[in-house]
Amino acid sequence: MELFFRSFFVIFIGICFCWLLRIVLFRTGFVFVVKKRWRNLEDCFHVYQSFRIPEFNQSSQQNHLYRKVSAYLTSLSSLEDSDFTNLITGNAPNDIILRLDSNQTVQDNFLGAKLLWTNEENGSRNFVLRIRKADKRRILRPYLQHIHTLTADVIEQRKGDLKLFMNSKPNNQSDTRWKSIQFKHPSTFDSISMETDLKERVKSDLESFLKSKQYYHRLGRVWKRSYLLYGPSGTGKSSFVAAMANFLSYNVYDIDLFKVSDDSDLKLLLLQTTTKSIIVVEDLDRFLMDKSSTLSLSALLNFMDGILTSCCAEERVMVFTVNCKDLVDPAVLRPGRIDVHIHFPLCDFSAFKNLANNYLGVKDHKLFPQVEEIFQNGASLSPAEISELMITNRNSPSRAIKSVITALQTDVERRRISSIGRRLSDCGSRKSVAESVESGGVLCSENTQTGKELRKLYGFLRMKSNKISQTFDTSPMRKDS
Numbered sequence: 001m002e003l004f005f006r007s008f009f010v011i012f013i014g015i016c017f018c019w020l021l022r023i024v025l026f027r028t029g030f031v032f033v034v035k036k037r038w039r040n041l042e043d044c045f046h047v048y049q050s051f052r053i054p055e056f057n058q059s060s061q062q063n064h065l066y067r068k069v070s071a072y073l074t075s076l077s078s079l080e081d082s083d084f085t086n087l088i089t090g091n092a093p094n095d096i097i098l099r100l101d102s103n104q105t106v107q108d109n110f111l112g113a114k115l116l117w118t119n120e121e122n123g124s125r126n127f128v129l130r131i132r133k134a135d136k137r138r139i140l141r142p143y144l145q146h147i148h149t150l151t152a153d154v155i156e157q158r159k160g161d162l163k164l165f166m167n168s169k170p171n172n173q174s175d176t177r178w179k180s181i182q183f184k185h186p187s188t189f190d191s192i193s194m195e196t197d198l199k200e201r202v203k204s205d206l207e208s209f210l211k212s213k214q215y216y217h218r219l220g221r222v223w224k225r226s227y228l229l230y231g232p233s234g235t236g237k238s239s240f241v242a243a244m245a246n247f248l249s250y251n252v253y254d255i256d257l258f259k260v261s262d263d264s265d266l267k268l269l270l271l272q273t274t275t276k277s278i279i280v281v282e283d284l285d286r287f288l289m290d291k292s293s294t295l296s297l298s299a300l301l302n303f304m305d306g307i308l309t310s311c312c313a314e315e316r317v318m319v320f321t322v323n324c325k326d327l328v329d330p331a332v333l334r335p336g337r338i339d340v341h342i343h344f345p346l347c348d349f350s351a352f353k354n355l356a357n358n359y360l361g362v363k364d365h366k367l368f369p370q371v372e373e374i375f376q377n378g379a380s381l382s383p384a385e386i387s388e389l390m391i392t393n394r395n396s397p398s399r400a401i402k403s404v405i406t407a408l409q410t411d412v413e414r415r416r417i418s419s420i421g422r423r424l425s426d427c428g429s430r431k432s433v434a435e436s437v438e439s440g441g442v443l444c445s446e447n448t449q450t451g452k453e454l455r456k457l458y459g460f461l462r463m464k465s466n467k468i469s470q471t472f473d474t475s476p477m478r479k480d481s
């Protein structure tokens, strides 16, 4: 009996000990420490071979394998076991993606072999793959093939997602010069109000460019096309670039030339762009007029010509926007450097009707003849100004059109005042010439007369401006009338 109790007691103590040990091992993470130490010990008896996959190749162009490995690693379930990972939101609203942090390692297994990936980030970005030497011959090629097939789908899927790249100030030459975000601009050719015929011509020009690889190569030319979009501010140039990107499904590289440090930096930026992309230089005229730039004109011309190598300008569309074409050196705009010039004018009546249709859903309105008449009197506003008025008053088309009429009338007055101002200054300069010859009585009396007229118009203009600011009041109390 005593023996029975004794053995029962020993079994009971044994069970309690195991239970406690389990708690200690799992609750404290002791098991992970043991596993890690065991792995390190095991590694001491194996020789590993390393393979580095840099983000850029020797000629500073993107290494596609790096992109594939990056996509592959995010799909690894073992990433959750890594000591340090970044959590990033994905494309879908509830999507959360794990991304390996810098200088962290993740383990993968393939055909019974252990593979270690490290994300190296010391100035440049690389992935380092470590495989046991004993497994290398058997594993390396099939493993890379496996990554290629797995990521092909993911990358193909992501092709639909366009990206907007922006250049930053250079910190380190080996560092990537482009930062990207998702490009989700809603602008399309349909949403842009411009002459239908012109729009169709641009569309077919882009379509024929897409199909012309052989043609360009036969002629010994780089397969690229350059567009100059010129016109006053707010006429839709930037929106048009976004529409082009959406139409072509191309990524957008938006180069800020003020952030380019020198000629070689501009070359590097071009080298780091990928095919099927639009390279945009906004406000080229503003940049060319700025004399403080360290960038030479010849570097800019070479950049536009894409002569660096055919591979870094191939299958690219270049777009330059300017407000005033006349301020740009003709060498920059010569045929071949710029293939297509597209003018973005201020609104006329037909553009207004287009905007009214798009923004207010109105094809015709009793106020249209009045609007047409004001346009005929020389009034003009940018599409941006008109579309803003329409958006503000979108609940009432009549109110929206009236606010446009008021703004157009103010524009007419503004133009009259500025023409009077010009006459005044002409008058002043003529007077000073006249005074040097004789005392110019006639010129003086004209001056006083014009001054009176100017004051009268200024008062009128102020009254009109007050009216316009009222149209922005979207309070429901306002009556349509």
Ligand SMILES: Nc1ncnc2c1ncn2[C@@H]1O[C@H](COP(=O)(O)OP(=O)(O)OP(=O)(O)O)[C@@H](O)[C@H]1O
Pocket: 191, 192, 193, 194, 231, 232, 233, 234, 235, 236, 237, 238, 239, 240, 323, 344, 383, 384, 385, 387
């Ligand atoms: N032709 C147009 N059709 C439809 N909307 C337009 C048009 N032009 C301008 N807009 C509207 O005005 C806003 C400003 O346009 P955008 O930025 O494209 O002008 P921009 O010509 O690039 O001006 P800037 O020269 O000042 O950069 C946009 O949000 C767009 O919706």
Ligand SMILES: [Mg+2]
Pocket: 237, 238, 239, 282, 321
């Ligand atoms: Mg713009």
